[in-house]
Amino acid sequence: MSAPPSSPGPMGWRGLPQNRPPRQRDSDKRQRAQLGHQRRMRAGMVLACITALSLALSYRLVYWQVVRREELLERANRPTLERATAQPRGTIRDRNGYLLATDSVSYKFGVSPNVVSYPEQTAIQVATITGLDASALHEIFLSDAPYTMITDSLPYTVGQQLVQMNDASFVLEPVLNRHYPNGPLAANLLGFVNAERRGLAGVEMYYSDFLNGVEQIEMPDTMPAEEIKLGHRPFTPTRNGLDLILTIDHSVxxxxxxxxxxxxxxxxxxxxxxxxxxxxxxxxxxxxxxxxxxxxxxTTYLDAPEIFxxxxxxxxxxxxxxxxxxxxxxxxxxxxxxxxxxxxxxxxxxxxxxxxxxxxxxxxxxxxxxxxxxxxxxxxxxxxxxxxxxxxxxxxxxxxxxxxxxxxxxxxxxxxxxxxxxxxxxxxxxxxxxxxxxxxxxxxxxxxxxxxxxxxxxxxxxxxxxxxxxxxxxxxxxxxxxxxxxxxxxxxxxxxxxxxxxxxxxxxxxxxxxxxxxxxxxxxxxxxxxxxxxxxxxxxxxxxxxxxxxxxxxxxxxxxxxxxxxxxxxxxxxxxxxxxxxxxxxxxxxxxxxxxxxxxxxxx
Structure with missing residues (x-):
């Protein structure tokens, strides 16, 4: 291996001729100065961005951890509320506006046992509200499972009581169900709706797509009414579907x-x-x-379908x-x-x-x-x-x-x-x-x-x-x-x-x-x-x-x-x-x- 040169040599250390005119040497110096200035400007801009981002993050941390700390703590204790996946179905009313069929809300109720803080106390509270067996609930709440379904049908009022418990381990999903306020009244004529929201008999079947809002009919150019009045019974029309007014008179x-x-x-x-x-x-x-x-x-009549x-x-x-x-x-x-x-x-x-x-x-x-x-x-x-x-x-x-x-x-x-x-x-x-x-x-x-x-x-x-x-x-x-x-x-x-x-x-x-x-x-x-x-x-x-x-x-x-x-x-x-x-x-x-x-x- 040869030793490095002890002197720049005829082309200088950087491979540049050392015998350049003075004016050219001044130009090179200016170029080097400009490059240095640009590097310093870029470094300053990066430093400013990092400083601004750090300040913004610090502000948000202070905002959530200090200003809105109580709200975050409250949210952490709330149950998970899912959204209903089904679209509302139109109502069915008699010729005078009397309600014959509508949608009601029930809840699917599940729990994340590994998040339950007080299994025994929670089991007693839930059993009191729902009527479910406390010992069975306690056993579920003691497990390490990430999620367990408790029941797929809780009445709306019962589900609302569970929501009020503010327990973060609860998962409540609202479910739309078809409800007939008068029970068996006009059942053969009205029909019923299955779990998939399809009408399977009577008016519910014949007008199923209309009630679900799938089949559209031409609308007039007039403004829609906020309220429909039939006789002495006003009601708010369903926006995502069609409401049916029957020829039936509820009293007759x-x-x-x-x-x-x-x-x-x-x-x-x-x-x-x-x-x-x-x-x-x-x-x-x-x-x-x-x-x-x-x-x-x-569903209790499925063994004798001729009754439908x-x-x-x-x-x-x-x-x-x-x-x-x-x-x-x-x-x-x-x-x-x-x-x-x-x-x-x-x-x-x-x-x-x-x-x-x-x-x-x-x-x-x-x-x-x-x-x-x-x-x-x-x-x-x-x-x-x-x-x-x-x-x-x-x-x-x-x-x-x-x-x-x-x-x-x-x-x-x-x-x-x-x-x-x-x-x-x-x-x-x-x-x-x-x-x-x-x-x-x-x-x-x-x-x-x-x-x-x-x-x-x-x-x-x-x-x-x-x-x-x-x-x-x-x-x-x-x-x-x-x-x-x-x-x-x-x-x-x-x-x-x-x-x-x-x-x-x-x-x-x-x-x-x-x-x-x-x-x-x-x-x-x-x-x-x-x-x-x-x-x-x-x-x-x-x-x-x-x-x-x-x-x-x-x-x-x-x-x-x-x-x-x-x-x-x-x-x-x-x-x-x-x-x-x-x-x-x-x-x-x-x-x-x-x-x-x-x-x-x-x-x-």
Whole structure:
């Protein structure tokens, strides 16, 4: 290795020539000075930034540790409160604003045992508030687990008490649940909502996406209302979804359910249905069936899922003599007969090779068409059908809406069953038996909708259960729809009078003192493989009031009542009477002698 040079040499120590001119040496000095100055400036700026950051951090430390020390200590003792993950679901209310379905809040309650400061004392406090076992809680609180779920369902008020304990080991998560304030009231119609917030029956299913705010409808340009008022009940609309206003009247629904419960108890029926409808609009004022369930506790019924169906729209049955109203109306509308046309009843009548007899086996002699309806003569209605013929009769059956859904806004609606010539199962004798409601299957909603058309100038309405939608603060009425015409307005008015006469002839058990009413009974045998059950029947009555200007129409259907109650006149008709008396009072409809007198005075 060579030794370093002892002198700079000809190029100098830095490889620069030492013999440069003086002016160039001055320039190099200035450059070196500038570089040194820049280095010092950068170092100063870095030092200033570090100093400023240190001061800011010191200020924040003093702020949190001194100024807001107490607040931090309080937060440290608070339980962890999670946010609800589900979106609110719209409310359901009756036509007067009465709340039928809404959301409620419960809590999931968990704990971090390794953070519990006083396990024994905390266990006693929590047990006192929640009703849970103190020893089991104590055992959980003693563990070293980072987290343990205690329960997934605590009532809102109980959860709030746990929040007030300010225990940092608690984890409380609010959960939105569907709540039905009236329990089983209108359960078959309302349906229920599962844990995934999906409606699985009734209105909750049919309008599920609307209520969840998933399916949008066009909103008007007007400002949304902060408050919606229906009757005397104002409410704040749901902002993230749609609120439903039903056609149901809570009070009418309550009365219908009471009367159905009493009827099933008194007449030992296995079940039943009552529908109350406004015949002019198709609005369902009440719809109830038994057996039923409590939608707040739907999970307890999962072993018998058939209970979630609504028999009013999904259960098919043979209507029996109520169907004679349809046959008589069709015969009158064609002009083949009038209410006074005579028929000689010998007690039997043959159609398609089958002998048809009256319910009691007797002959009633010469009777008018009005009396055929009044005395409920199987022979007379079979005779009317032979005059009509199959083609015309089944055309009228379809015109009244049978064999097809009504279009009511409820899920799982059945179509009914109507045999027709040429379908391979119809027989010529069916023309005779179908005349009085045997061998034809209908649903309760089809039956009441068809008869209601005769109280509405022949207009067949589409029944509905939703009257209006509150769309993000905008009240939007749903349309009243006419499906078609069953008969002419003149024949409809004639049938209205004939049904009032029929009740006075046949069914005095349905009469309401002070008011004239109209209607028709039905007693239908229950079909079984190979024929009909020897004793089981479906007892029914359909009626309306007042007879001259109906405000409501009621269908009462009782399944398999026992003893003499198997006849519609002995069970369904008295049930109609009790309910109608209450409805006339509820709607403040004066007795005929005062109401009609007032109308005549006003007319003069």
């Amino acid at each position: 629904q309550f009365m219908a359910e009471q009367e159905l419960e009493q009827a099933i108890r008194d007449y030992q029926a296995t079940g039943g249905t009552i529908i109350v409808m406004d015949p002019k609009t198709g609005d369902i004022l009440a719809m109830t069936s038994l057996p039923t369930y409590d939608p707040n506790n739907y 169906q609504d028999p009013a729209v999904s259960q098919q049955y043979e209507p029996g003599s109520i169907f004679k109203v349809i046959t008589v109306a069709a015969a009158l509308d064609t002009g083949l007969v009038s209410p006074e046309t005579p028929f000689n009843d010998t007690g039997s009548f043959e159609v398609g090779g089958r002998i048809i007899r009256n319910w009691d086996g007797n002959g009633y002699g010469t009777r008018t068409v009005t009396e055929i309806l009044g005395y409920s003569l199987n022979t007379g209605t079979a005779w009317l059908n032979t005059l009509l013929g199959a083609e015309r009769f089944y055309r009228y059956v379809a015109g009244f809406g049978f064999g097809q859904p009504t279009g009511i806004d409820l899920g799982s609606e059945a179509s009914g069953s109507v045999k027709r010539p040429g379908d391979g199962i119809w027989h010529a004798s069916d023309l005779g038996t179908n005349a009085f409601g045997q061998g034809i299957a209908v649903t309760p909603i089809q039956m009441i909708t068809a008869v209601a058309s005769l109280l509405n100038n022949g207009q067949l309405m589409q029944p509905r259960v939703v009257k209006a939608i509150v769309n993000h603060g905008h009240l939007q009425e749903r349309p009243i729809l006419v499906r078609g015409n069953s008969v002419s307005p003149a024949i409809a008015q004639t049938m209205q009078l004939m049904m009032a006469d029929a009740v006075e002839i046949e069914t005095k058990t349905a009469l309401v003192e002070g008011w004239r009413i109209g209607g028709k009974t039905g007693t239908a045998q229950v079909p079984i493989p190979g024929g009909y059950h020897a004793t089981d029947t479906i007892a029914s009555f359909i009626g309306f009031a007042p007879a001259d200007d109906p405000v409501f129409i009621v269908l009462v259907k009782l399944d398999r009542p026992l003893g003499d109650s198997q006849w519609g006149s002995m069970s369904a008709a008295p049930t109609f009477k009790r309910l109608t008396q209450r409805l006339l009072n509820y709607y403040n409809i004066a007795p005929d002698q005062y109401r009609l007198l007032g109308a005549s005075v006003d007319g003069n």
